[in-house]
Amino acid sequence: MIQVIIIVLGIIMLLAAILAIYSRNLIAAVISAGVISLFASIIYLLLAAPDVAMTEAAIGSGLTTIIFLFAIKKIKEDKEDSDG
Amino acid sequence: MVKRFFVFLVLIIFIYQLLPLITNFKPNTELKHIANEYVESGPQKVGASNLVTSVVVTYRGLDTLGEIAVLFIATTGVGFVLKNKKEKKKTLRPASEILQTGTNFLLPLIFLFGIYVFVHGHLTPGGGFQGGVIITSGIVLLMLSNISFKLNHMVLNIVESLSGLSYVIMGILGLVLAAGFLDNGFISLGKFGTLFSAGAIPIIYSIIGFKVGSELTGIVEKMRK
Numbered sequence A: 001m002i003q004v005i006i007i008v009l010g011i012i013m014l015l016a017a018i019l020a021i022y023s024r025n026l027i028a029a030v031i032s033a034g035v036i037s038l039f040a041s042i043i044y045l046l047l048a049a050p051d052v053a054m055t056e057a058a059i060g061s062g063l064t065t066i067i068f069l070f071a072i073k074k075i076k077e078d079k080e081d082s083d084g
Numbered sequence B: 001m002v003k004r005f006f007v008f009l010v011l012i013i014f015i016y017q018l019l020p021l022i023t024n025f026k027p028n029t030e031l032k033h034i035a036n037e038y039v040e041s042g043p044q045k046v047g048a049s050n051l052v053t054s055v056v057v058t059y060r061g062l063d064t065l066g067e068i069a070v071l072f073i074a075t076t077g078v079g080f081v082l083k084n085k086k087e088k089k090k091t092l093r094p095a096s097e098i099l100q101t102g103t104n105f106l107l108p109l110i111f112l113f114g115i116y117v118f119v120h121g122h123l124t125p126g127g128g129f130q131g132g133v134i135i136t137s138g139i140v141l142l143m144l145s146n147i148s149f150k151l152n153h154m155v156l157n158i159v160e161s162l163s164g165l166s167y168v169i170m171g172i173l174g175l176v177l178a179a180g181f182l183d184n185g186f187i188s189l190g191k192f193g194t195l196f197s198a199g200a201i202p203i204i205y206s207i208i209g210f211k212v213g214s215e216l217t218g219i220v221e222k223m224r225k
Helices: A002-022 A026-046 A050-083 B002-023 B033-045 B051-059 B061-081 B097-119 B128-145 B153-177 B201-224
Strands: none
Touching: A002 A026, A026 A050, A050 B128, A050 B201, B033 B051, B051 B061, B051 B201, B061 B153, B061 B201, B097 B128, B097 B201, B128 B201, B153 B201
């Protein structure tokens, strides 16, 4: 049973990774990169590594996503500055 | 065409190299030498019921100090690369009522949970890094809900420097009073499995929590501006 869950989560992670690479929408790409970390943390939890799971969930899917979103916002502002 | 051919060639080489990892995989039935040593002598010598913590903070404490240093350098690098431009007045839309009310309700709980995670690092999963990141995520929520929120950089720098300094001081205390650098034995180990146990580990992990929290908050604050 647990193996089936892990395989399904792995397939979702692969799909999210492909979406993160090929998506033209940067926000969607960043969010799907966060989804990869979120499902990776669930897999760590299922494999009895709760310490790693907490780190992955907090840093990988939480903080990194936020920092990427801030960076995208900053790049957009810089573009507007140089255009105008 | 040639480029694509090389891509597939590299992929096939990768598969050929990595396939034995799957086909010859046998799960370990017993622990190898050093892991066995940690598991057997860890609870008596270190006294932390979370074995991962006793490895991260005591046996491999120097590595954790190195990670903290790496994080510090990353913060400095972000501050160096993102130089402050002239302050232009931005007209940002204030956050919605739902987000503001939700933040007011959730923020104390998030801070409390972060502090719980790093204070109980030697008993339950988690520790200084995780607790620090949870506190940072609370501050991010505060930044999102309150656009005029300004961090006091002085307090942030003082917390960061003090916690880094006291981490090294704890290490040196371990070197002088106990077996070696970052040894936790100079405070009595206490009763196994209670909050005041495992010697200096709760103190060291709280210091790491403050350090990580202040450093990551610094990064987010620099990115936000």
